[in-house]
Amino acid sequence: MELQVALDVVDLPSALTLANQVAEFVDILELGTPLVKSVGIGAVSAVKAAHPDKLVFVDLKTADAGELEAGLAFEAGADLVTVMGAADDDTVRGAVAAGRKYGKSVVADMITVTEGRVARIREVAKLGVSFVEIHAGLDEQARPGYTIATLLEDGRQAGVPFSIAGGVKIDTIGSVREAGAKVAVAGGAIYNATDPAAAAKELKKHATA
Template sequence: MAKLQVAIDLLTTEAALELASKVAPYVDIIELGTPLIKAEGLKVVTAMKNAHPEKLVFADMKTADTGALEAEIAFKAGADLVTVMGTVDDATIKGAVEAAKKYGKQVVVDTIGVKDRVKRAKEVTAFGVAFVELHAGLDEQALPGYSVETLINEGREAQVPFSVAGGVNLNTIKDVVAAGATVAVAGGAIYGAEDPAEAAKALKEAIEA
């Protein structure tokens, strides 16, 4: 069954912990967004793991260089998963994977900016990453004509472990799951909801259905 990942794109540790406390019963992975980590540092990763040791904590580092070093820093802070950009040199991804093996953790490759996501997903999976995040960033989502269905179709075509991030909500999550996604990533659909807990619960129920 696909896991539900909440992407927390808030800017303070306090706000992130408050949101996580509401949605934790319904999510499998708690992602700390890049802006949050840049604003608060890796102390937010440690705080989240201490608060929710039973959950997978995902540090969205978006590493572009020194893969082993940045991954190790995040793992030491308590992260279970870290991201490396799919556009970088293979050596960066392989270095992060080696660090993950050392700590018993995992690496996810983020495909923002990758022109051929299907091809790259197949390439990086061979390096031993946990899954590939087929990801349209907020800027791309704002462009005319954007549809999450593009990511869903790419995941179906790639035939590798993948997540979908960029427009996952109650209307699209069933298609994400049907395509075979390992993880469905919901950000604004949860933290932007009037009742984040109810939103997360509804998404989880849709996955289970």
């Protein structure tokens, strides 16, 4: 299982600093949506230039104009781009078309999809995305009773390639791996750590155990 770090900061120097700290221990560097909105698409080029050997994942959360938006990110150096799993099928198809044009990958982000999530995961998987990210956002995670177990069970049931984002940390990453995820996405467990590099190293050890 690969480890992805979410660079959930809002300025480029902080993103580059965090990327430099953890790149040795992660497979994928993710530019969070707030970073792209704050800095612009140029942040993609900057991170890719600093770490050309890493996959750069751009969390656009595209909800419309899929081919246009994905194309902008791929032009800037992205390796993977997200489109909303809740978006219109043609939006997903458009992003996938851009991915094919550039030889890159599109990921369907299932954030906001709670009812009928397994069925929708299977639907979008058929539209040509590389994999599906089963994702609970920060607001959902803050609600009483939230558990990552729901995401893991949906991944098991869906039967398609998936990643997990939403509460991945040292005491849950083993369960993520055992559920069959191809990627574990860690955010706060790394960037909120006293030593982000050490946190990333420990998570990577459990991701590949």
